[in-house]
Amino acid sequence: MANPQPRDYALVVGIDDYPRYGSQGRNLKGAVRDAGRFYDWLTDSQTGGGLDPDNCRLMTSAGNPLGLTQASVDVALDDLWTRARASDDGGRRFYFFFSGHGQLVAGADAVTYAQSLCLPHWSRTMPHAAINADSYADVVKTCMPFEEVAMFVDCCRVPSVKVRAFDSSVGCSQPLDGFDLVNRMAFFAAEPMRRAFEGDFAAEDDDAEPEVHGFFTTALLEGLEAGSDRPGGGIGAEALWKHLDYRLPMLADARGRRQVPRRAPLLFSDDVVFGAAKVAAPEAPDVPNFEIRFTGDRVGPVRLLDADATPVREGMPDSGPWTVRLVPNRTYMLVDDGDGTMRSFVFLPAMEGRHDNF
Incomplete structure:
Protein backbone atom coordinates (compact mmCIF):
# COMPACT_ATOMS: atom_id res chain seq x y z
CA MET A 1 0.00 0.00 0.00
CA GLY A 275 5.68 4.66 8.10
CA ALA A 276 3.01 2.28 6.87
CA ALA A 277 4.45 -1.20 7.46
CA LYS A 278 1.54 -3.41 8.39
CA VAL A 279 1.58 -6.82 9.96
CA ALA A 280 -1.48 -9.03 9.77
CA ALA A 281 -2.66 -10.14 13.17
CA PRO A 282 -1.72 -13.83 13.20
CA GLU A 283 -3.06 -16.46 15.49
CA ALA A 284 -0.87 -17.22 18.47
CA PRO A 285 1.62 -20.00 17.68
CA ASP A 286 0.94 -23.51 18.90
CA VAL A 287 4.09 -23.62 21.00
CA PRO A 288 5.63 -21.17 23.49
CA ASN A 289 7.87 -18.62 21.81
CA PHE A 290 9.07 -16.45 24.71
CA GLU A 291 10.33 -16.89 28.26
CA ILE A 292 9.86 -14.47 31.15
CA ARG A 293 12.29 -14.78 34.05
CA PHE A 294 11.81 -13.05 37.40
CA THR A 295 14.51 -11.22 39.33
CA GLY A 296 14.87 -11.30 43.08
CA ASP A 297 13.23 -7.85 43.27
CA ARG A 298 9.81 -9.16 42.28
CA VAL A 299 7.19 -9.26 45.04
CA GLY A 300 4.13 -10.65 43.28
CA PRO A 301 1.63 -11.59 42.32
CA VAL A 302 2.64 -10.86 38.71
CA ARG A 303 0.37 -10.48 35.70
CA LEU A 304 1.13 -10.56 31.98
CA LEU A 305 -1.55 -8.64 30.07
CA ASP A 306 -2.21 -8.17 26.37
CA ALA A 307 -3.17 -4.86 24.74
CA ASP A 308 -6.80 -5.36 25.75
CA ALA A 309 -5.78 -5.85 29.41
CA THR A 310 -6.71 -9.53 29.12
CA PRO A 311 -4.50 -11.71 31.36
CA VAL A 312 -2.16 -13.99 29.44
CA ARG A 313 -0.71 -15.47 32.62
CA GLU A 314 -0.80 -14.73 36.34
CA GLY A 315 1.10 -16.07 39.33
CA MET A 316 3.78 -15.57 41.95
CA PRO A 317 7.42 -15.00 40.93
CA ASP A 318 8.45 -18.41 42.27
CA SER A 319 6.26 -20.01 39.60
CA GLY A 320 8.73 -18.75 36.98
CA PRO A 321 10.27 -18.79 34.58
CA TRP A 322 7.15 -18.55 32.43
CA THR A 323 7.12 -19.87 28.90
CA VAL A 324 4.32 -18.14 27.02
CA ARG A 325 2.83 -17.76 23.56
CA LEU A 326 2.88 -14.17 22.34
CA VAL A 327 1.73 -12.67 19.05
CA PRO A 328 4.43 -10.77 17.13
CA ASN A 329 4.04 -6.99 16.89
CA ARG A 330 1.49 -6.88 19.70
CA THR A 331 1.89 -4.82 22.86
CA TYR A 332 2.02 -6.55 26.26
CA MET A 333 2.42 -5.37 29.84
CA LEU A 334 4.01 -6.99 32.88
CA VAL A 335 2.59 -5.87 36.24
CA ASP A 336 3.88 -6.66 39.72
CA ASP A 337 0.85 -6.06 41.94
CA GLY A 338 3.05 -6.36 45.01
CA ASP A 339 5.09 -3.21 44.45
CA GLY A 340 3.29 -1.55 41.53
CA THR A 341 6.08 -2.05 38.99
CA MET A 342 4.80 -2.04 35.39
CA ARG A 343 6.56 -2.43 32.07
CA SER A 344 5.08 -2.59 28.60
CA PHE A 345 6.79 -3.88 25.47
CA VAL A 346 6.09 -4.67 21.85
CA PHE A 347 6.78 -8.33 21.08
CA LEU A 348 8.77 -8.18 17.85
CA PRO A 349 9.52 -11.14 15.57
CA ALA A 350 13.21 -10.75 16.47
CA MET A 351 12.33 -11.56 20.09
CA GLU A 352 10.88 -15.00 19.36
CA GLY A 353 12.79 -17.75 21.12
CA ARG A 354 14.42 -15.28 23.54
CA HIS A 355 13.82 -14.34 27.16
CA ASP A 356 13.32 -11.24 29.25
CA ASN A 357 14.04 -10.50 32.90
CA PHE A 358 11.36 -8.76 34.94
Whole structure:
Protein backbone atom coordinates (compact mmCIF):
# COMPACT_ATOMS: atom_id res chain seq x y z
CA MET A 1 0.00 0.00 0.00
CA ALA A 2 1.47 3.33 -1.08
CA ASN A 3 2.24 5.83 1.68
CA PRO A 4 3.15 9.15 0.00
CA GLN A 5 3.92 11.99 2.39
CA PRO A 6 4.60 14.99 0.12
CA ARG A 7 4.51 17.39 3.09
CA ASP A 8 7.31 15.63 4.99
CA TYR A 9 10.95 16.74 4.79
CA ALA A 10 14.21 15.39 6.21
CA LEU A 11 17.86 16.21 6.83
CA VAL A 12 20.00 13.08 7.33
CA VAL A 13 23.68 13.30 8.34
CA GLY A 14 26.11 10.39 8.73
CA ILE A 15 29.82 10.78 9.56
CA ASP A 16 32.35 7.94 9.67
CA ASP A 17 35.48 9.96 9.03
CA TYR A 18 37.16 11.83 11.87
CA PRO A 19 40.81 12.07 10.76
CA ARG A 20 41.74 14.60 13.45
CA TYR A 21 39.79 13.00 16.34
CA GLY A 22 42.60 11.81 18.63
CA SER A 23 46.27 11.37 17.79
CA GLN A 24 45.57 8.92 14.95
CA GLY A 25 41.98 9.70 14.14
CA ARG A 26 38.96 7.91 15.50
CA ASN A 27 36.86 6.83 12.57
CA LEU A 28 33.55 5.05 12.83
CA LYS A 29 32.51 2.19 10.55
CA GLY A 30 28.73 2.22 10.45
CA ALA A 31 27.51 5.81 10.71
CA VAL A 32 27.44 6.52 6.96
CA ARG A 33 25.81 3.17 6.26
CA ASP A 34 23.19 3.80 8.95
CA ALA A 35 22.39 7.26 7.57
CA GLY A 36 21.90 5.67 4.17
CA ARG A 37 19.61 3.02 5.60
CA PHE A 38 17.50 5.64 7.34
CA TYR A 39 17.33 7.68 4.13
CA ASP A 40 16.18 4.56 2.27
CA TRP A 41 13.41 4.05 4.83
CA LEU A 42 12.37 7.71 4.60
CA THR A 43 12.06 7.59 0.80
CA ASP A 44 10.32 4.19 0.66
CA SER A 45 6.89 5.16 -0.66
CA GLN A 46 5.29 1.79 0.10
CA THR A 47 5.87 1.01 3.78
CA GLY A 48 8.49 3.58 4.80
CA GLY A 49 8.36 7.29 5.47
CA GLY A 50 6.95 8.09 2.02
CA LEU A 51 9.09 11.21 1.46
CA ASP A 52 9.68 12.70 -1.95
CA PRO A 53 13.47 12.29 -2.47
CA ASP A 54 13.59 15.97 -3.45
CA ASN A 55 12.42 16.79 0.08
CA CYS A 56 15.15 14.70 1.71
CA ARG A 57 18.85 15.59 1.99
CA LEU A 58 21.42 12.88 2.72
CA MET A 59 24.82 14.27 3.77
CA THR A 60 27.74 11.98 4.63
CA SER A 61 31.50 12.12 5.07
CA ALA A 62 32.05 9.63 2.24
CA GLY A 63 34.36 10.87 -0.50
CA ASN A 64 35.29 14.26 0.91
CA PRO A 65 35.10 14.13 4.72
CA LEU A 66 36.30 17.66 5.44
CA GLY A 67 33.83 19.03 2.91
CA LEU A 68 30.99 18.34 5.32
CA THR A 69 30.85 21.53 7.38
CA GLN A 70 28.28 23.40 9.38
CA ALA A 71 27.85 25.74 6.44
CA SER A 72 26.98 22.85 4.11
CA VAL A 73 24.51 21.46 6.64
CA ASP A 74 22.88 24.87 7.06
CA VAL A 75 22.62 25.43 3.31
CA ALA A 76 20.85 22.06 2.98
CA LEU A 77 18.46 23.00 5.80
CA ASP A 78 17.78 26.38 4.22
CA ASP A 79 17.08 24.73 0.85
CA LEU A 80 14.51 22.45 2.48
CA TRP A 81 12.91 25.47 4.16
CA THR A 82 12.67 27.18 0.77
CA ARG A 83 10.94 24.13 -0.71
CA ALA A 84 8.48 23.95 2.20
CA ARG A 85 7.64 27.65 1.89
CA ALA A 86 7.03 27.26 -1.84
CA SER A 87 4.61 24.39 -1.29
CA ASP A 88 0.92 25.30 -1.28
CA ASP A 89 0.29 22.95 1.66
CA GLY A 90 3.39 23.79 3.69
CA GLY A 91 4.98 21.03 5.73
CA ARG A 92 3.71 18.33 8.05
CA ARG A 93 6.73 16.63 9.63
CA PHE A 94 10.46 17.38 9.63
CA TYR A 95 12.93 14.56 10.34
CA PHE A 96 16.46 15.22 11.59
CA PHE A 97 18.78 12.21 11.81
CA PHE A 98 22.44 12.17 12.86
CA SER A 99 24.91 9.32 13.25
CA GLY A 100 28.52 10.02 14.20
CA HIS A 101 30.52 11.18 17.21
CA GLY A 102 28.78 13.35 19.79
CA GLN A 103 29.27 14.90 23.20
CA LEU A 104 27.27 16.76 25.80
CA VAL A 105 28.14 20.40 26.32
CA ALA A 106 27.93 21.74 29.85
CA GLY A 107 25.77 24.83 30.30
CA ALA A 108 26.80 27.90 32.23
CA ASP A 109 24.96 26.56 35.28
CA ALA A 110 26.98 23.29 35.12
CA VAL A 111 23.67 21.45 35.47
CA THR A 112 22.03 21.60 32.05
CA TYR A 113 23.59 20.17 28.90
CA ALA A 114 23.19 20.54 25.15
CA GLN A 115 23.76 17.75 22.63
CA SER A 116 26.82 18.43 20.50
CA LEU A 117 27.22 16.69 17.11
CA CYS A 118 30.86 16.49 16.06
CA LEU A 119 31.80 17.41 12.49
CA PRO A 120 34.59 15.57 10.60
CA HIS A 121 37.31 18.11 11.44
CA TRP A 122 36.64 17.93 15.19
CA SER A 123 39.82 17.57 17.25
CA ARG A 124 41.11 18.39 20.68
CA THR A 125 42.61 21.57 19.25
CA MET A 126 39.40 22.36 17.31
CA PRO A 127 36.85 21.45 19.99
CA HIS A 128 34.21 23.83 18.64
CA ALA A 129 33.89 22.00 15.30
CA ALA A 130 30.47 20.80 16.32
CA ILE A 131 26.83 21.76 15.94
CA ASN A 132 24.15 22.08 18.59
CA ALA A 133 21.42 19.51 17.85
CA ASP A 134 18.83 21.40 19.88
CA SER A 135 19.29 24.56 17.85
CA TYR A 136 18.41 22.74 14.62
CA ALA A 137 15.21 21.36 16.10
CA ASP A 138 14.45 24.80 17.54
CA VAL A 139 14.83 26.66 14.25
CA VAL A 140 12.59 24.17 12.45
CA LYS A 141 9.98 24.46 15.19
CA THR A 142 10.17 28.26 15.46
CA CYS A 143 10.60 29.40 11.87
CA MET A 144 9.45 26.70 9.48
CA PRO A 145 5.91 25.64 8.49
CA PHE A 146 5.87 22.21 10.13
CA GLU A 147 3.48 20.59 12.61
CA GLU A 148 5.98 18.03 13.96
CA VAL A 149 9.74 17.73 14.41
CA ALA A 150 11.18 14.24 14.91
CA MET A 151 14.86 14.01 15.85
CA PHE A 152 16.87 10.76 15.94
CA VAL A 153 20.39 11.10 17.38
CA ASP A 154 22.75 8.11 17.22
CA CYS A 155 25.90 9.27 19.00
CA CYS A 156 27.62 9.37 22.37
CA ARG A 157 26.44 11.73 25.09
CA VAL A 158 29.61 11.93 27.17
CA PRO A 159 30.26 15.35 28.70
CA SER A 160 32.87 17.82 27.55
CA VAL A 161 33.45 21.22 29.11
CA LYS A 162 35.78 22.38 26.32
CA VAL A 163 33.31 22.05 23.46
CA ARG A 164 31.14 24.95 22.37
CA ALA A 165 28.73 23.60 19.78
CA PHE A 166 27.48 26.24 17.36
CA ASP A 167 23.83 26.98 16.76
CA SER A 168 22.45 26.79 13.25
CA SER A 169 23.01 29.96 11.22
CA VAL A 170 19.54 29.46 9.74
CA GLY A 171 16.86 31.51 11.50
CA CYS A 172 14.08 34.05 11.32
CA SER A 173 13.49 37.51 12.73
CA GLN A 174 10.06 36.58 14.10
CA PRO A 175 8.64 33.17 15.10
CA LEU A 176 5.72 31.80 13.17
CA ASP A 177 2.29 32.07 14.74
CA GLY A 178 1.54 28.88 16.68
CA PHE A 179 5.16 27.71 16.85
CA ASP A 180 4.61 26.77 20.48
CA LEU A 181 2.06 24.17 19.36
CA VAL A 182 4.55 22.30 17.15
CA ASN A 183 5.06 18.74 18.41
CA ARG A 184 8.79 18.22 18.92
CA MET A 185 10.15 14.80 19.89
CA ALA A 186 13.70 13.49 20.21
CA PHE A 187 15.02 9.93 20.40
CA PHE A 188 18.57 9.68 21.80
CA ALA A 189 20.87 6.66 21.48
CA ALA A 190 22.10 6.85 25.07
CA GLU A 191 21.57 8.29 28.51
CA PRO A 192 23.27 11.56 29.46
CA MET A 193 26.92 10.95 30.36
CA ARG A 194 26.94 7.62 28.49
CA ARG A 195 28.38 6.29 25.27
CA ALA A 196 26.60 4.85 22.25
CA PHE A 197 28.12 1.93 20.37
CA GLU A 198 28.31 0.23 17.01
CA GLY A 199 29.09 -3.41 16.28
CA ASP A 200 28.89 -6.30 13.85
CA PHE A 201 25.52 -7.48 12.57
CA ALA A 202 24.77 -10.22 10.09
CA ALA A 203 24.40 -8.94 6.53
CA GLU A 204 21.19 -9.54 4.58
CA ASP A 205 23.17 -11.81 2.26
CA ASP A 206 24.09 -14.87 4.33
CA ASP A 207 27.34 -15.29 2.38
CA ALA A 208 28.50 -11.70 2.98
CA GLU A 209 30.73 -10.51 5.78
CA PRO A 210 29.03 -8.98 8.83
CA GLU A 211 28.28 -5.28 8.58
CA VAL A 212 28.91 -2.65 11.25
CA HIS A 213 25.87 -0.70 12.41
CA GLY A 214 24.98 1.46 15.37
CA PHE A 215 22.98 -0.40 18.01
CA PHE A 216 20.47 2.45 18.17
CA THR A 217 19.82 2.72 14.44
CA THR A 218 19.56 -1.07 14.17
CA ALA A 219 16.85 -1.16 16.83
CA LEU A 220 15.18 1.93 15.35
CA LEU A 221 14.90 0.46 11.86
CA GLU A 222 13.70 -2.88 13.22
CA GLY A 223 10.76 -1.07 14.77
CA LEU A 224 10.06 1.14 11.77
CA GLU A 225 10.28 -1.69 9.24
CA ALA A 226 8.21 -4.11 11.31
CA GLY A 227 5.34 -1.66 11.75
CA SER A 228 2.30 -2.97 13.60
CA ASP A 229 -1.16 -4.38 13.11
CA ARG A 230 -2.79 -1.01 13.77
CA PRO A 231 -5.34 0.10 11.14
CA GLY A 232 -3.43 1.67 8.28
CA GLY A 233 -0.12 0.19 9.38
CA GLY A 234 2.90 2.07 10.64
CA ILE A 235 4.07 2.35 14.23
CA GLY A 236 3.08 5.03 16.74
CA ALA A 237 5.71 7.20 18.40
CA GLU A 238 5.03 5.75 21.86
CA ALA A 239 5.06 2.18 20.54
CA LEU A 240 8.34 2.91 18.74
CA TRP A 241 9.80 4.25 21.98
CA LYS A 242 8.73 1.14 23.88
CA HIS A 243 10.39 -0.99 21.23
CA LEU A 244 13.63 1.00 21.47
CA ASP A 245 13.59 0.96 25.26
CA TYR A 246 13.33 -2.83 25.19
CA ARG A 247 15.32 -3.81 22.13
CA LEU A 248 18.36 -1.48 22.31
CA PRO A 249 19.63 -2.70 25.71
CA MET A 250 19.15 -6.27 24.47
CA LEU A 251 21.30 -5.68 21.38
CA ALA A 252 23.98 -3.98 23.48
CA ASP A 253 23.99 -6.68 26.17
CA ALA A 254 24.44 -9.40 23.56
CA ARG A 255 27.67 -7.64 22.51
CA GLY A 256 29.00 -7.00 26.02
CA ARG A 257 27.91 -3.36 26.20
CA ARG A 258 25.45 -1.28 28.19
CA GLN A 259 23.34 1.18 26.24
CA VAL A 260 19.97 2.61 27.19
CA PRO A 261 18.05 5.10 25.03
CA ARG A 262 16.47 8.31 26.21
CA ARG A 263 13.75 10.58 24.85
CA ALA A 264 12.33 14.05 25.22
CA PRO A 265 9.63 14.71 26.24
CA LEU A 266 8.91 11.77 28.53
CA LEU A 267 5.66 10.80 26.82
CA PHE A 268 4.89 10.47 23.12
CA SER A 269 1.57 10.03 21.37
CA ASP A 270 0.68 7.09 19.14
CA ASP A 271 -1.32 9.60 17.09
CA VAL A 272 2.10 10.38 15.58
CA VAL A 273 2.66 7.45 13.21
CA PHE A 274 5.86 6.54 11.39
CA GLY A 275 5.68 4.66 8.10
CA ALA A 276 3.01 2.28 6.87
CA ALA A 277 4.45 -1.20 7.46
CA LYS A 278 1.54 -3.41 8.39
CA VAL A 279 1.58 -6.82 9.96
CA ALA A 280 -1.48 -9.03 9.77
CA ALA A 281 -2.66 -10.14 13.17
CA PRO A 282 -1.72 -13.83 13.20
CA GLU A 283 -3.06 -16.46 15.49
CA ALA A 284 -0.87 -17.22 18.47
CA PRO A 285 1.62 -20.00 17.68
CA ASP A 286 0.94 -23.51 18.90
CA VAL A 287 4.09 -23.62 21.00
CA PRO A 288 5.63 -21.17 23.49
CA ASN A 289 7.87 -18.62 21.81
CA PHE A 290 9.07 -16.45 24.71
CA GLU A 291 10.33 -16.89 28.26
CA ILE A 292 9.86 -14.47 31.15
CA ARG A 293 12.29 -14.78 34.05
CA PHE A 294 11.81 -13.05 37.40
CA THR A 295 14.51 -11.22 39.33
CA GLY A 296 14.87 -11.30 43.08
CA ASP A 297 13.23 -7.85 43.27
CA ARG A 298 9.81 -9.16 42.28
CA VAL A 299 7.19 -9.26 45.04
CA GLY A 300 4.13 -10.65 43.28
CA PRO A 301 1.63 -11.59 42.32
CA VAL A 302 2.64 -10.86 38.71
CA ARG A 303 0.37 -10.48 35.70
CA LEU A 304 1.13 -10.56 31.98
CA LEU A 305 -1.55 -8.64 30.07
CA ASP A 306 -2.21 -8.17 26.37
CA ALA A 307 -3.17 -4.86 24.74
CA ASP A 308 -6.80 -5.36 25.75
CA ALA A 309 -5.78 -5.85 29.41
CA THR A 310 -6.71 -9.53 29.12
CA PRO A 311 -4.50 -11.71 31.36
CA VAL A 312 -2.16 -13.99 29.44
CA ARG A 313 -0.71 -15.47 32.62
CA GLU A 314 -0.80 -14.73 36.34
CA GLY A 315 1.10 -16.07 39.33
CA MET A 316 3.78 -15.57 41.95
CA PRO A 317 7.42 -15.00 40.93
CA ASP A 318 8.45 -18.41 42.27
CA SER A 319 6.26 -20.01 39.60
CA GLY A 320 8.73 -18.75 36.98
CA PRO A 321 10.27 -18.79 34.58
CA TRP A 322 7.15 -18.55 32.43
CA THR A 323 7.12 -19.87 28.90
CA VAL A 324 4.32 -18.14 27.02
CA ARG A 325 2.83 -17.76 23.56
CA LEU A 326 2.88 -14.17 22.34
CA VAL A 327 1.73 -12.67 19.05
CA PRO A 328 4.43 -10.77 17.13
CA ASN A 329 4.04 -6.99 16.89
CA ARG A 330 1.49 -6.88 19.70
CA THR A 331 1.89 -4.82 22.86
CA TYR A 332 2.02 -6.55 26.26
CA MET A 333 2.42 -5.37 29.84
CA LEU A 334 4.01 -6.99 32.88
CA VAL A 335 2.59 -5.87 36.24
CA ASP A 336 3.88 -6.66 39.72
CA ASP A 337 0.85 -6.06 41.94
CA GLY A 338 3.05 -6.36 45.01
CA ASP A 339 5.09 -3.21 44.45
CA GLY A 340 3.29 -1.55 41.53
CA THR A 341 6.08 -2.05 38.99
CA MET A 342 4.80 -2.04 35.39
CA ARG A 343 6.56 -2.43 32.07
CA SER A 344 5.08 -2.59 28.60
CA PHE A 345 6.79 -3.88 25.47
CA VAL A 346 6.09 -4.67 21.85
CA PHE A 347 6.78 -8.33 21.08
CA LEU A 348 8.77 -8.18 17.85
CA PRO A 349 9.52 -11.14 15.57
CA ALA A 350 13.21 -10.75 16.47
CA MET A 351 12.33 -11.56 20.09
CA GLU A 352 10.88 -15.00 19.36
CA GLY A 353 12.79 -17.75 21.12
CA ARG A 354 14.42 -15.28 23.54
CA HIS A 355 13.82 -14.34 27.16
CA ASP A 356 13.32 -11.24 29.25
CA ASN A 357 14.04 -10.50 32.90
CA PHE A 358 11.36 -8.76 34.94
